[in-house]
Amino acid sequence: MEIRAIDGQIEQVQTEAAVVTIFEDKTALPESQAVLDRAERALGGLIQSLIQAGEIKGKANETTLIHTQGRLAPQRLLVVGLGKREEFSPFAIRRAAGTAARFLRRRGCKRISSVLHGAGMSLSALESARAIVEASLVGIYNPDILKTGEREPRDIEQLILVDPQWDVVSSLQPALLAGEITAESVNLARDLGNEPANIMTPTVFAQRAAQISSEAGLQMHTLEEEDMRRLGMGGMLAVAAGSDQPAKLITLQYKPTQGAGLLALIGKGITFDSGGLSLKPRDGMEKMKNDMAGAAAVLGTMWAIARLSLPLNVIGIMPLTENLLGGRAYRPGDVLHTMAGKTIEVISTDAEGRLILADALAYAVRQDATHIVDIATLTGSCAVALGRLASGLFSTDEDFAEALIEAGERAGERLWRLPLYPEYKESLESKVADMKNFGGRYGDASNAAMLLRQFVGDKPWAHIDIAATDWNEKTRPYLAEGPTGVGVGTMLRLVERMSHPEGG
Numbered sequence: 001m002e003i004r005a006i007d008g009q010i011e012q013v014q015t016e017a018a019v020v021t022i023f024e025d026k027t028a029l030p031e032s033q034a035v036l037d038r039a040e041r042a043l044g045g046l047i048q049s050l051i052q053a054g055e056i057k058g059k060a061n062e063t064t065l066i067h068t069q070g071r072l073a074p075q076r077l078l079v080v081g082l083g084k085r086e087e088f089s090p091f092a093i094r095r096a097a098g099t100a101a102r103f104l105r106r107r108g109c110k111r112i113s114s115v116l117h118g119a120g121m122s123l124s125a126l127e128s129a130r131a132i133v134e135a136s137l138v139g140i141y142n143p144d145i146l147k148t149g150e151r152e153p154r155d156i157e158q159l160i161l162v163d164p165q166w167d168v169v170s171s172l173q174p175a176l177l178a179g180e181i182t183a184e185s186v187n188l189a190r191d192l193g194n195e196p197a198n199i200m201t202p203t204v205f206a207q208r209a210a211q212i213s214s215e216a217g218l219q220m221h222t223l224e225e226e227d228m229r230r231l232g233m234g235g236m237l238a239v240a241a242g243s244d245q246p247a248k249l250i251t252l253q254y255k256p257t258q259g260a261g262l263l264a265l266i267g268k269g270i271t272f273d274s275g276g277l278s279l280k281p282r283d284g285m286e287k288m289k290n291d292m293a294g295a296a297a298v299l300g301t302m303w304a305i306a307r308l309s310l311p312l313n314v315i316g317i318m319p320l321t322e323n324l325l326g327g328r329a330y331r332p333g334d335v336l337h338t339m340a341g342k343t344i345e346v347i348s349t350d351a352e353g354r355l356i357l358a359d360a361l362a363y364a365v366r367q368d369a370t371h372i373v374d375i376a377t378l379t380g381s382c383a384v385a386l387g388r389l390a391s392g393l394f395s396t397d398e399d400f401a402e403a404l405i406e407a408g409e410r411a412g413e414r415l416w417r418l419p420l421y422p423e424y425k426e427s428l429e430s431k432v433a434d435m436k437n438f439g440g441r442y443g444d445a446s447n448a449a450m451l452l453r454q455f456v457g458d459k460p461w462a463h464i465d466i467a468a469t470d471w472n473e474k475t476r477p478y479l480a481e482g483p484t485g486v487g488v489g490t491m492l493r494l495v496e497r498m499s500h501p502e503g504g
């Protein structure tokens with residue numbers, strides 16, 4: 001898709017459709033209001049009569065398509081509802097942009113334009129432009145990657161952002177590029193999650209990572225199972241034992257500066273989680289193909305960081321394996337020797353994420369990471385607590401937690417802090433080993449985070465539990481069903497912020 005910004009008035013730019021937004025109180029944000037007022041005159045009061053007839057209500061994601069019949073330069077005017085004015089937030093703009101893109105694509109519109117919704121309200125023109133580009137590209141994604149017959153085709157060829165002020169428009173280029181790159185990374189993570197476990201094995205994931213690394217100039221290093229044995233990664237090897245697919249631990253290095261700091265991004269990469277001998281119930285198990293969403297988000301983020309040439313040293317670490325059953329599978333009761341030297345008693349083979357992350361975190365510490373973020377579809381408990389609306393955030397460092405929450409806000413990804421009280425450690429006490437991997441259903445999201453905490457030493461660390469936000473349950477006007485690519489946006493903004501600590 002070609003993405004441009006031009007100065008002028010949107011009703012004078014020839015496209016197949018121009019997008020404006022409206023609130024439930026039938027007023028609009030300034031950019032849309034100006035267009036609606038001018039269009040109203042040109043269209044002879046049509047918009048008011050649609051409002052009076054109750055067709056335009058302004059409800060969130062409502063779409064009203066008006067054919068302009070030559071009275072405006074765009075062939076159509078699409079009025080998208082923003083919901084209640086009191087509830088307005090940048091999320092509303094993302095939803096409206098995604099809704100518009102999906103709606104117009106379905107109607108075969110190839111060249112569309114939009115005003116900069118909300119620029120100057122709660123976000124800057126740059127943030128508005130980036131959000132619109134991102135949400136449009138994320139919006140038109142469809143998960144039908146393996147259909148051989150009719151796929152929903154018809155991509156939008158041109159997205160044109162229009163604003164009357166030349167100086168605003170001429171500053172937008174970096175935001176348009178950042179938006180495009182972010183969305184492509186989000187959609188990469190969604191592709192990886194959509195591809196089923198019989199195709200997206202640890203080996204295939206590694207091949208995909210290798211392609212991306214060579215294209216983007218990242219250094220890739222892969223640990224094979226024999227390397228893991230040498231390093232004593234007992235957590236990783238135990239989970240991998242029940243699968244015929246060889247496990248991999250991929251590291252991608254991005255080192256643009258001689259500076260001292262090193263941020264490690266670690267993503268859980270279970271390409272299929274059956275639960276192992278602690279077998280999961282059958283209903284919904286197919287979604288466990290996306291139990292590598294953390295690793296996919298890390299790969300996507302690394303790709304974007306490199307393409308945007310951000311000046312911060314970052315490594316991405318992706319432990320990848322299946323969690324299956326078989327004659328060699330690990331069992332409840334087994335005690336594992338991890339790379340950090342600590343022993344873990346296995347209570348549930350379905351609590352496998354924390355076992356592979358224990359080794360991946362220790363590996364990050366060994367690589368001299370100064371800051372560590374891990375992201376994982378870790379616990380059903382987090383999903384029960386927060387639903388699909390927010391990811392769980394755990395951190396021992398107040399500033400780091402704040403930085404992540406703010407990064408999430410900018411990305412349109414909610415993070416909600418959950419506790420890491422020292423007493424959660426009691427739930428991990430084992431009679432035979434240093435700790436056990438499951439201490440009961442109560443507070444398991446915090447218990448799991450507390451287990452991870454044992455492997456990060458004293459480094460600033462944050463853990464993001466995406467067990468519910470990784471998956472969109474049903475297609476919405478602005479987002480297709482399935483993997484969401486959550487985490488890419490947040491981690492990317494974190495890196496942007498850490499690259500420019502003064503907030504530039």
Ligand code: BES
Nearest residue numbers: 348350351352377378379380381438467
């Ligand atoms: N991958 C799951 C967590 C999960 C659950 C992700 C639902 C997405 C949706 C994780 O490995 C798991 O199985 N956790 C168990 C742990 C429990 C048995 C100790 C859980 O939360 O039920």
Ligand code: ZN
Nearest residue numbers: 273350351352
């Ligand atoms: Zn599991």
Ligand code: ZN
Nearest residue numbers: 270273291353
């Ligand atoms: Zn899992």
